[in-house]
Amino acid sequence: MSTVVVRGATKSFGRTAALDGVGFEAGPGVTGLLGPNGAGKTTLLRIIATVLAPDAGTVTLLGRDPARPGERTGIRERLGYLPQDPGFHRGFTVFEFIDYVAILKEQTDRRPRHDEVRRVIAETGLESVSAKRIRSLSGGMRRRVGLAQALLGRPDLLVLDEPTVGLDPEQRLRFREMISAAGEGRTVVMSSHQTEDITALCTRIAVIHQGRARFTGTPAELTAQAAGRVWTEGRRSPAALAAWGTGDGTYRNIGDPPPGAALTPPTLEDAYLLLMAAPS
Incomplete structure (x- = not known):
């Protein structure tokens, strides 16, 4: 369902x-x-x-x-929601901010609310910074704070x-x-x-x-749409819709391969690029 x-x-x-x-x-x-x-x-x-x-x-x-x-x-x-920019109150500590969001979610009973705040802090690995102000955190830690507030209330x-x-x-x-x-x-x-x-x-x-x-x-279904359309050779093929040099000195080409091309299994990224290049 x-x-x-x-x-x-x-x-x-x-x-x-x-x-x-x-x-x-x-x-x-x-x-x-x-x-x-x-x-x-x-x-x-x-x-x-x-x-x-x-x-x-x-x-x-x-x-x-x-x-x-x-x-x-x-x-x-x-529902829990993590927007691209959560709009942190950067003067709050981690605990204070998540507690503030819990109050907005109408968790008004202080003791169980604080238990819930501590639970999501632990779940997102923020225990060591729970008393730090959000403005002092790295970008990665702030994203964790955003995820923690989204997880409030299970x-x-x-x-x-x-x-x-x-x-x-x-x-x-x-x-x-x-x-x-x-x-x-x-x-x-x-x-x-x-x-x-x-x-x-x-x-x-x-x-x-x-x-x-x-x-x-499914990702596998999209990837399968690129089967037979990815190949490698020593240069960028003029038949390729996109191509890039790889670490082993060959070029990975995607598009409609020429006869005899050395086909290679596609990735999701290959299939996505082909889909974006196809007419709407």
């Missing part, structure tokens, strides 16, 4: 169409949104997080209609907008571990520019481009 169902959603800002009849579904586990800047990923996530309402189309979240105020409140009680639906943006490789690996654990027993919808993160974490993906879903399915 799908936790998130979006049908024909449109959203415009002035004369700019951010979403143009997009359809999307997500169920338990981690579902990834992949696409270039300006594709509409953040707008779609903000609709799923009930921050925005679509201009047209239907949205069902956790079996409820967010267009109905009473049902929207019920959704928000079971939400059934977790919405993460570019959770690994700006992180170094080691920090990204740590975040993958946390997001993977978060996806056990709940629905996680996350966006990313990083095909490696999508490959590592997601059971299903949607490629969003120009406000539409160009592909929905």
Whole structure:
């Protein structure tokens, strides 16, 4: 059963169409949104997080209609959201900020609220910095604080907008571990520019481009679409749509290979580049 169902959603800002009849579904586990800047990923996530309402189309979240105020409140009680810019109060300590968000989520009983704050701090590995002010933290630690506040209340639906943006490789690996654990027993919808993160974490993906879903399915299904269209040789092939030199001195080419080309297994990134290059 799908936790998130979006049908024909449109959203415009002035004369700019951010979403143009997009359809999307997500169920338990981690579902990834992949696409270039300006594709509409953040707008779609903000609709799923009930921050925005679509201009047209239907949205069902956790079996409820967010267009109905009473049902929207019920959704928000079971939803955690990490936007690209969480808007930290940088003078707060880590504990104070997460406690403040818990109060906003109407966790008014002080003792169990503080127990919950300590739980998410431990879950995201922030115990050693819980008394530090947010302005003194690294970017990676601030992203952990953002994830911790999203995990308050053990939400059934977790919405993460570019959770690994700006992180170094080691920090990204740590975040993958946390997001993977978060996806056990709940629905996680996350966006990313990083095909490696999508490959590592997601059971299903949607490629969003120009406000539409160009592909929905599993990472393996998208990767399979590039079979027979990736090859290596000692130079950039004139037949390639894209090509780059690799560490072993050969060129990886994607496109329509010439006869006799040395084909190589495709990656998700290869398939994504081919999809973006195909006519809409």
